[in-house]
């Protein structure tokens with residue numbers, strides 16, 4: 194089979210790494226990929242939003258399956274476009290990806306199908322938003338309705354801060370058109386978990402549990418990022434929580450999307466807040482999480498290709514996924530300044546030394562090849578991912594890898610996975 198992976202981050206390197214292990218694959222491409230995927234696949238110089246070029250390539254080269262990593266091409270309708278030309282895709286249609294593309298839509302869906310979530314309002318009018326904020330009180334959460342690369346969420350400590358955030362969004366100064374409508378919601382406390390499933394629109398297979406670390410600094414301090422590290426399994430997802438997540442969140446959402454004429458096929462990612470044995474849904478994403486994908490795929494024992502193909506064919510009924518008993522931890526190494534403006538072009542040292550370590554794999558994200566060297570080219574640069582018999586051992590293995598890698602200004606959290614240990 195010829196397979197094309199779309200995207201160029203750590204998640205896509207993990208997908209390419211896993212797909213490349215399948216005996217079913219004869220040729221693997223990645224668009225645009227990164228220096229990490231280049232070692233396992235042929236990178237194509239096509240950006241994720243160049244749908245016509247991606248289609249032309251897939252059509253001319255008779256690609257058997259296209260696997261879409263990021264949200265942007267999904268929201269632009271890549272799945273619909275490819276399927277209209279008889280090509281198979283793993284990833285939801287444009288109408289189904291709207292569950293991530295519009296937070297207002299996803300909140301209204303949750304309300305309609307009784308999926309537990311924070312109380313909220315949707316606003317395009319400043320005065321009405323202010324009235325809601327003053328009535329609810331702070332802390333309070335303000336979210337841009339549209340896609341904002343994970344940065345469109347403001348946790349406001351005071352009503353004044355929330356009012357300013359709404360004004361910035363509605364005026365179009367922050368997040369452009371993505372902020373022309375805002376969701377304002379009750380602030381939830383608890384422990385977050387990433388709950389991912391694979392579905393064909395009817396059948397649902399839960400993936401192993403995972404937890405992300407969104408804040409840039411240790412102790413969950415500082416601004417939110419795309420994710421500074423992740424681990425799997427996440428002990429906060431006990432079997433009782435797993436059951437609640439399936440029964441109260443995932444199954445009604447999958448059924449609700451089908452009932453709305455938006456049948457969902459692909460990975461459905463629910464961001465959950467867990468507190469006192471109850472779950473509430475923070476958000477849905479229409480794709481694998483990044484960096485959750487990295488530890489999840491390291492733990493996946495089954496060949497992933499038949500699973501992806503079954504979803505693309507719309508029939509997951511007879512598919513099973515097996516997992517390694519080991520735990521996995523991914524520590525993200527980022528450029529100085531991230532998630533704000535960051536440095537680029539620094540030479541990364543130590544990648545060969547990490548390659549010597551057992552059970553450690555370095556997924557590339559924001560890297561670029563320059564002459565014979567690998568240089569930084571993005572905010573999140575690498576995801577150093579390791580297996581271990583326990584979460585503790587996986588953490589130690591991952592940080593053993595991190596310790597061998599350097600570049601000027603490299604930053605990473607030193608407490609990835611600690612919450613899992615605190616529960617032991």
Ligand code: AMP
Nearest residue numbers: 311334346378379380381407464475476
């Ligand atoms: P979202 O993109 O909606 O998941 O929001 C990004 C992050 O903001 C989440 O992972 C949480 O850490 C935080 N967040 C979002 N909504 C809430 C909420 N209602 N209460 C507390 N934190 C939230």
Ligand code: GLY
Nearest residue numbers: 419420482483484
């Ligand atoms: N790690 C969070 C996300 O992918 O949205």
